[in-house]
Amino acid sequence: MTSAPPNAEISPSGRIRGIQRRILVVLSAAQIVGGVGVAVGLALSSVVVDDLSGSTVISGFAGTATVLGAALLALPTAKAAGRSGRRAGLALAYLAALLGCVISVAAISIGNWPLLLAGLVLVGGGSAGNLAARYSATDLSPPGHAARHLSLVVWAATFGSVAGPNLAEPADRIGMESLGLVEKAGPFAFAALAFAVALVIILAGLRPDPLRLARELDGTQPTGRGGKRTVRTAWRTLRTTPMARNALVMIAVSHTAMVSIMSMTPVKLHHDGSSLDVIGIVISLHIAGMYMMSPVVGWLADKAGRVPVLMLGMGLLLASAALAGTAGHRVWQVTLALFLLGLGWSCGLVAGSALVSESVALEARPAVQGLSDLLMNVCGATGTIIAGAIVGGLSYGVLGLVVGVMVTAAGLWLVVVRRRAADAAPA
Structure with a gap:
């Protein structure tokens, strides 16, 4: 009778799968x-900033402050992850958001809108x-499951959105x-609780830490300290990794268009x-396109490939821009455009x-991912400002045309890059 090998009950790959399932739940x-x-x-x-400042123009800085905060905190989050693991990076981001909410509650209580904008920058950590x-x-x-797990x-x-x-x-x-807070401070107190x-x-x-365990299995070491080094x-890494560079461009274009x-x-x-x-229904359907279909997008990206789904995303964004730009007063057409806009964004982000x-190699991954989120948020903030100028000075239809041209250029560039890669493959 042959005895079973030791630890036959749970193979190393089976143990990692179990850990990964728990990590996805967490x-x-x-x-x-x-x-x-x-x-x-x-x-x-934006409503609170408008009330405190008495200026509609200044109220527009509320959204910009949050997006700017997300961009500014992307690299510190990546730096902490690269040095100490994902748990440290995510904890830093949520702790910053918690502190930002506390500052926001204090700012609303004393009626100080500049302090509120400063708090909103930290709220961007969420x-x-x-x-x-x-x-x-x-x-x-x-291998072959990254897009599905990410999605x-x-x-x-x-659910949160x-x-x-x-x-x-x-x-x-x-x-x-119940808490004796001034009007409109309660939501920020509740947000502080959520981030806590x-x-x-x-x-x-998040134990074991997924990045630290991956490094242990791969035999790599954490990256060096310092934001500049990150x-x-x-x-x-991007200079020597064309595919990662292409992916960053597609993420930035998708986010800017959306x-x-x-x-x-x-x-x-x-x-x-x-x-x-x-308006609420239109935005809700847009959010549904962004998030609810992401598991399907992830499955498709794993099955058909990342680049084909990126090209699909560019096509959806182009269709959205065309529909939005020619909608006129047809609400149903704007609604369809916004749904496709969210779906195209999902393809770009997930794939x-x-x-x-x-x-990207494991040791450089957090740095590149942090830079990706930084560029994504900077492009988003810039896109918001430019879009406001286009609609204010010209029209919503012209905005659709400009976005369509940008997406078309990115899609054509991706086609060229893919053909060059295919031509170089035999060599």
Whole structure:
């Protein structure tokens, strides 16, 4: 009788799969709670800044401050992950968001709008953490599953994005009645609680750390200290890794196109006479396109390939820009355009992020991923500003044309790059 080999009950690959399943659950839970915090804070930020400053122009800086904060915190989050693991990076991001909410509550209480904008910059850490969580899902993914695992974490953001704005009013009422807070401070206090829960979930549940375990299995060492070294590592890697460079461009283009059209659509609908309920439905369907279909996008990216899904994303974004730019007063056409806009963004984010992760060596991965999120948020903030100028000076239709040209150029460039890679493959 032949005896069974030791540890035959649980193979090393089976143990890693079990760990990865638990990591996906933890990341998804943190994504849901963190998404609630981000959505609750954003739901009233521009309104509160408008009330405190008395200026509609200044109120527009509320969204810019949050996006800027997400960009500024992308590299520190990546640096912490590169040095100490994903748990440290995500904890830093959610801790910054928690501190930002506390500052925001204090700013509203004393009626200081510059302090509120400073707090909103730190609140952007919640978005930085939610973006970094998707990369954390790929560290232990088996070959051919990175996009699916990443997309599951992106999909979890649906719950927070949808539920968050609906919790703002109850949080405001409870804050005034039970906590004695001034009006509109309650939602930020609730967001602080959400980020605190997300922080606890990451610190307690993300064990073992996926990046540290992946390094242990791969035999690699953490990257060096210092923010400049993080940036230097990322740029050096991108210069020698064309596929990662291409993926970063596609992510940036997808995000810029999405934010540019999405940010100006409520203004367009309002000027056309649509009610707030109609605007809410259009944006809700846009969010559904962004997040709810991400598992399908992830499965398709693993099966058909990253580049074909990126090309599909460019096609969807082009169709969206064309529909939005020619919609006129047809609300149904704007609604379809916004849904396709979200779906195209999902293709770009999921397939592009998976391509970044698998194209870069493990030791340089956090640095490149952090730079990707930095560029993505900077491009998004820039796109918002330019879109406002285009719609204000010209029209919403011209915005659709400009976005369409940008997406077409990116898609054609991707086709050329793919053909060159195919031609070089035999050699």
